[in-house]
Amino acid sequence: MTDPWIYSPPNPYPVASRRTAMPGPTPVPTLRTRVIEPARQAQSRSPFPMVSFTVALIGAAICAYHGYKRNSGNPAWGIVWGGAGFWCPVVAVPFALSQGLGKKG
DSSP states (O other), X not given: OOOXXXXXXXXXXXXXXXXXXXXXXXXXXXXXXXXXXXXXXXXXXXXXXXXXXHHHHHHHHHHHHHHHHHXXXXXXXXXXXXXXXXXXXXXXXXXXXXXXXXXXX
C-alpha cells in the first residue's frame, strides 16, 4: 500500500524495447518518483490566537453593555459598540470605561 502523498506521474515517453530497435532520437529515461511531504502541524502551537480571541469577546461584551445602557436601551448602539469592542478592544474598552461604563452623560 502506498502513502497518499507519494506521486509517480505516468511516463509520457515509453522506452522502446531492444528487440524492436527504432530509428530516431534516444529514448527519454523514465521519470523518477517525487515525494510530496504533507503539511505538518507545528508541535507547539502558539496560544496567541486563543488569547486574543478571548480578549476580543470580553471587549465586545463590555462595549455592547456600555452602548446599550448609554443610549437608553437602543440595541443598535449595543451592536455598534459591541463590534467596536470586538475589532479593537484595546481602544474601545478604555474609551467605554472613560465614559462611565453605561452611564449617561
